[in-house]
Amino acid sequence: MYVSDLALDDFRSYHELVLGLDRGVTAFVGPNGQGKTNIVEAIAYLSTFSSHRVAADAALVRQGTPGAVVRAKVVHGDRPTVVELEIVAGKANRARLNRAPVKTRDVLGVIRTVVFAPEDLELVKGDPAQRRRFLDDLVVLxxxxxxxxxxxxxxxxxxxxxxxxxxxxxxxxxxxxxxxxxxxxxxxxxxxxxxxxxxxxxxxxxxxxxxxxxxxxxxxxxxxxxxxxxxxxxxxxxxxxxxxxxxxxxxxxxxxxxxxxxxxxxxxxxxxxxxxxxxxxxxxxxxxxxxxxxxxxxxxxxxxxxxxxxxPARGYASHGESWSYALALRLGSYELLRDDEASPWGTDGEPVLILDDVFAELDSRRRDRLAEMVADAQQVLITAAVAEDVPSRLAGTRFEVREGQVTRA
Ligand SMILES: Nc1ncnc2c1ncn2[C@@H]1O[C@H](COP(=O)(O)OP(=O)(O)OP(=O)(O)O)[C@@H](O)[C@H]1O
Ligand SMILES: [Mg+2]
Structure with a gap:
């Protein structure tokens, strides 16, 4: 599956963002704090109703506004579906599927994502709650x-x-x-x-x-x-x-x-x-x-x-090994979901793979290996502060993200 369109209203730093996306690799590049992660976080939120960065939804709503809307068109095979979530701080989310109001749980599973981010180091080094959450998210996916x-x-x-x-x-x-x-x-x-x-x-x-x-x-x-x-x-x-x-x-x-x-x-x-x-x-x-x-x-x-x-990895593995382990947990999940034939979407259960700010953390050998492993994914969304950190074999679509403006390079 891949996401072909994304629209954000008052989500995080974005007042209004409309974005057309391609299959294959897309990289969002720009200096720190410009809104790169916010974009991929929105897509991941549609898939799990949770963010890899915060536990409470309040932070997802643009400061000073009552609520946010995230809308995406996702394509399974050649069948498009429009998924929409309205996030109102302190209230239950409201969901729409192809514009019709539905129960939020009916939206779960329509978009599948696997996110790998620097926070994932905690899967290896952190307390059991992190690993339980990882596992439960996968159970639900x-x-x-x-x-x-x-x-x-x-x-x-x-x-x-x-x-x-x-x-x-x-x-x-x-x-x-x-x-x-x-x-x-x-x-x-x-x-x-x-x-x-x-x-x-x-x-x-x-x-x-x-x-x-x-x-x-x-x-x-x-x-x-x-x-x-x-x-x-x-x-x-x-x-x-x-x-x-x-x-x-x-x-x-x-x-x-x-x-x-x-x-x-x-x-x-x-x-x-x-x-x-x-x-x-x-x-x-x-x-x-x-x-x-x-x-x-x-x-x-x-x-x-x-x-x-x-x-045991925890307490013994080196920093690099812990990174590789965290990455293996996410890539392993991705491959498992990709092979999962029980998916409600038949053969197109392949998740959107999101790599948030991970290339900067890897040495060049691991970077190349990761690039090789994900090169044939249906859709990979990458964020990076420095364009050179993204391996050249992942040349795909590039977006420049600067001061909340997202422009196709
Ligand atoms: N609820 C919110 N309302 C308004 N602004 C927000 C909100 N949440 C986050 N921001 C702003 O969004 C920006 C962070 O965006 P994001 O995390 O996407 O940056 P980034 O481009 O990924 O940066 P980095 O390269 O450092 O990871 C910050 O400037 C932050 O102040
Ligand atoms: Mg970021």
Whole structure:
């Protein structure tokens, strides 16, 4: 798929912008702070309803104005669709599909994007929440209806934590605890949580070979990238947990370790079994949960383990290796989505690839490899402050971005 037209009203720094875009490579070039990222951020927002830069939508609306509109025409095969979102700070978004008002969730998945940006270094170096978000975004890109599951889980978790906190306070006061409501929330959390754990595990399995391949390519053969789902329920249930030394190693013990991890993973795909395990774990942990007023088990405590060779990437990988790993996670996602035949768009589920300010961060060898890998993508949108940072084989359309004016070079 590719985006052929983009229109912005009061989005970020733009009062009004209308832009025709081409297939293939397009680079937005101009000095810092001129509005390059704002353009690609708008397209990515249509795909996930979230920005790679901010958590709150308020920053997306041009200062001093009540709301923003992002409209894009996206072409699947040769079928055009117009997607429009109105962002009003503090209110729910309004969506239109081919000009007709629709529920916002009907717009999810129409435009698929994969964004790689400097912030992605946090996927490797940052806390588990970043990796959970990465994974959940991919779950939703692959299966848009699971967006509802994700918000259902968040809602149930918030309610249950609130209840645990008030139970903790009541216990400190020495008051009687009525725990029957908690039972109800335990059951809901286990129900939604198990579905989320299974969905994420499935995506990890799909993504694993793609990330290994992409890392191999980006790092010029210094491979050994392996991703695994780390479920808190496994830790609570004391499932076998061989470290990276074994997982990335060779020999009999390493093979046995990988088999143990594969079994552990298969068990996570059995949603009813995971639900029962979560429920039982919450039963055992209840006292501690009430003491601390925290929910100790469930997908909100899970992580993705990133291994490089026989070491965990986090805390061990060099800066360059961490960059390559982050890039491999994004390019791997891109390739997975491209191959995804279950896409609602049939064979044209290929996402728009957005590379925001990444060439400046890579050495020339990695730059060339990346250029080679993305050269045949249906649409790649690149931002760069310095034109020379964009490899010459990615000569495509160039836009000059300066003081909010976007001109075709
Ligand atoms: N809500 C907003 N209202 C008005 N201006 C905004 C808003 N959000 C961001 N801006 C402005 O947009 C500009 C940043 O744009 P953008 O991030 O696209 O820059 P860029 O060209 O990508 O720069 P760099 O090369 O440094 O990445 C800043 O000058 C900022 O003040
Ligand atoms: Mg930028």
């Amino acid at each position: 692959l299966t848009p209806r699971l967006a509802a599951l994700r918000s259902e889980y968040d809602k149930v978790l918030r309610q249950r934590v609130a209840l645990l906190k008030s139970a903790a306070a009541a216990r400190r006061r020495g008051a009687d605890l009525d725990l029957s409501t908690l039972d109800v929330w335990d059951a809901s959390l286990a129900q939604a949580g198990a579905q989320l754990v299974s969905a994420r595990t499935r995506v990890i399995q799909q993504l694993r070979p793609y990330v290994a391949d992409a890392y191999e390519q980006v790092s010029a053969g210094q491979g050994g990238a392996r991703i695994d789902y780390r479920a808190s329920i496994d830790a609570v249930d004391e499932a076998p947990d061989p470290g990276p030394e074994l997982l990335g190693g060779t020999g009999e013990a390493a093979d046995a370790a990988r088999t143990a991890v594969a079994d552990r993973e298969t068990a996570l795909l059995d949603t009813p079994a995971v639900r029962d395990r979560l429920l039982a774990a919450m039963g055992r942990l209840r006292d501690r949960e009430i003491d601390r007023g925290v929910a100790l088990v469930g997908p909100h405590r899970d992580d993705v383990a990133l291994t490089l060779g026989t070491l």
